[in-house]
Structure formats: structure tokens, C-alpha cells
Amino acid sequence: MKSVAFSYAPAHEIGDAQAALGHDGIKLVSGGQSLGPMLNLRLVRPSGLVDVSGVEALRQVVETDGAVRYGAAITHAEIEDGLVPDATGHWLRYAASRIAYRAVRNRGTLGGSLAHADPAADWVIVMTTLYATALVHRPGVGEVRIPMEDFVTGAFRTALGPQDVLAAIEVPRPGKTASWGYWKYTHQEGEFAKASAAVFVDSDTTRCRIAVGALGRQPVLLREPDSVISGAVSPSQALGDALPDMSAADLRLHAIALAKALEQRS
Numbered sequence: 001m002k003s004v005a006f007s008y009a010p011a012h013e014i015g016d017a018q019a020a021l022g023h024d025g026i027k028l029v030s031g032g033q034s035l036g037p038m039l040n041l042r043l044v045r046p047s048g049l050v051d052v053s054g055v056e057a058l059r060q061v062v063e064t065d066g067a068v069r070y071g072a073a074i075t076h077a078e079i080e081d082g083l084v085p086d087a088t089g090h091w092l093r094y095a096a097s098r099i100a101y102r103a104v105r106n107r108g109t110l111g112g113s114l115a116h117a118d119p120a121a122d123w124v125i126v127m128t129t130l131y132a133t134a135l136v137h138r139p140g141v142g143e144v145r146i147p148m149e150d151f152v153t154g155a156f157r158t159a160l161g162p163q164d165v166l167a168a169i170e171v172p173r174p175g176k177t178a179s180w181g182y183w184k185y186t187h188q189e190g191e192f193a194k195a196s197a198a199v200f201v202d203s204d205t206t207r208c209r210i211a212v213g214a215l216g217r218q219p220v221l222l223r224e225p226d227s228v229i230s231g232a233v234s235p236s237q238a239l240g241d242a243l244p245d246m247s248a249a250d251l252r253l254h255a256i257a258l259a260k261a262l263e264q265r266s
Contacts, residue, residue: 003039007048011055014137014165020050021163028052028165030073033100033108034116058111058167061085069135069170072111080105087171088130091180095126098182101190111166117152117218120192124152125213126182127169128221129198135168136160143167152218175204181265184214185253195253197261201229210261212239212254228262235259 011017011028020026025047029035038044052058058073061084068087070079078084080096099105099113099122113123114134127148134151136144138161148169151159160166174180184196196213210225220242227233233241235258239251248255 004042004045006039006046008051009048010051014052014055014057014167017050017052017055017165018137018139018163020048021165023048026050028115030058030112031075031108032112033104034112034118052165053109060168062168065173067170067172069168070110071168072109072115072166074110076105076108076110076113077102079110087173088180089174091130091182092126092171095122095182098122098184104190110169114148114151114169115158115160115166117154117156117158118192119155119216119218120194120196120214122184122193122196125196125198125211125219127171128152128213128219129182129200129209129211130174130180131172131200131207131209133170134159134166135170137165137167139163145170149219149221155217172205174200174202174207177204178202178207179265181261181263183257183260183264185257193257195257197235197254197258199225199229199258199261199265201225201265210238210258212242212258215243215254228258235262 027046029049029051030053053073058071060071062069068085076096076099079092086092113121132148134146138144146159180200182198184193193214198211200209208225210222211219213219222238222242228238235255239255
């Protein structure tokens with residue numbers, strides 16, 4: 001199957017993209033690794049695409065003492081290859097290297113993945129666990145900061161308004177003693193996760209978070225992560241408490257993913 005006919009135009013500034021979104025049927029495209037297959041299957045039928053991959057403001061990386069701000073058009077491969085600084089030391093590079101295949105990582109972008117908000121996507125759960133913040137350009141308002149746990153609101157749903165553009169993602173620098181683990185279950189390399197979990201502990205900042213993903217919705221943050229990390233509560237019990245509407249059988253792979261993430265924490 002092939003896509004419906006649509007117009008195509010590059011954006012040169014964020015304002016160009018916002019103006020284009022004011023017209024019916026326009027969608028933004030960056031790497032196109034998620035949108036492309038959906039176009040070919042006619043799951044989406046836009047009247048036009050506006051390419052934001054070359055917008056300079058979306059390609060910038062800004063470092064501060066406390067965080068690194070990544071432009072939304074930074075590719076997975078640029079993170080994986082260390083072409084941009086890793087706010088966490090090496091965790092982002094590890095996560096990027098596990099995304100799909102190299103051909104996808106060469107084109108796919110950080111912001112594109114988060115704006116698409118696939119429940120099984122790597123960056124959705126990783127950025128939620130690491131206390132990242134989405135920096136959104138909103139017409140008439142300017143930059144709006146949205147914590148990642150509030151940015152992804154459901155399966156393929158975000159807090160983006162009709163003319164909002166995700167401009168950057170800010171990742172806090174963890175303390176020197178912080179630890180992190182991430183594990184996902186796939187049938188074979190390159191597939192989307194069937195279950196995923198990430199663990200983050202930072203005693204320097206008292207931040208502690210466990211997220212479970214690939215649930216057909218936004219990641220679930222466990223309410224008492226300390227109990228799971230200490231071993232007082234098992235992964236299965238914690239997941240059962242957090243997701244009472246799902247059976248233990250439905251959560252079996254997620255419990256394994258959480259146990260593996262805890263084991264891999266470093």
C-alpha cells in the first residue's frame with residue numbers, strides 16, 4: 001500500500017512549523033521512522049508534511065551545571081555515538097544503542113519519538129525515569145516546561161496543543177553516586193518492547209523512580225520505589241499494587257523486566 005498524496009515543505013524556523021500547524025491536515029515530520037510506515041499503511045492521511053529536521057533551533061544542545069538541553073531533532077545515533085554530551089555519563093548512549101536498528105537510529109530523532117508517544121518506545125520510559133522535562137514552544141505563550149510524566153498522557157497521546165512544537169528535552173545531571181538500570185523484553189533484536197522497566201536512584205538529589213513501560217499507555221511510576229529497591233516488596237507485588245486491573249499473567253514479562261533492571265543498576 002502507498003500513502004495518499006500530500007504536499008511537502010521544509011521548515012526553517014519553529015515559527016514556520018507553528019504556522020503550518022494552523023492549517024487542517026498538516027503534520028510535522030523529523031526523522032520519519034514512525035510516521036513513514038503509518039503513511040504507507042494509510043493509518044494517517046495528512047494533506048501535507050512540514051519537515052522540521054533542519055530547523056537550527058531544534059538541533060542545538062545546551063549544557064549547564066545542572067542539566068543538558070537536547071534539541072528535539074537530535075538523532076538517536078548522535079546520542080549513541082557520543083556526538084552530543086551525555087547528561088548522565090553513559091546511560092543515554094546505552095539506551096540509544098538499544099533502539100531498533102542502526103538505520104532507524106541514523107534518522108530517528110529524540111523529539112520525534114517522544115512526540116509520537118508509542119507506549120513501547122525506549123525514550124518514553126527512559127526520559128520519564130530520569131526526570132526529564134519537555135520544552136514546548138506554544139504560540140502566544142513562548143516556552144512551556146512540562147515534566148515528562150505529564151507530557152506523555154497515553155498511548156500515542158501527549159500534552160502538545162494543536163500548534164505546539166516540542167523544541168527540546170532537558171535532562172538533569174545525576175549525582176555522582178546515582179545509579180540506573182534499564183531492561184526491555186523483545187522477541188528479537190530491533191523490535192519494540194513487549195515489556196520494559198527502568199530504575200533510577202540518586203541519593204545526592206533524593207530522587208528515586210521506577211517506571212514500567214510497554215503497557216499500552218504511558219509509563220507507570222511505582223508509588224514506593226524504595227521498597228522495591230530494598231527488596232521489601234517484590235517486582236510482582238509492586239506491579240500488582242500499581243496495576244490492579246491487570247492479572248499476574250499479563251504482568252509476568254513486566255515483572256521480569258523490572259527484576260532485570262534492578263539487577264543491572266549501576
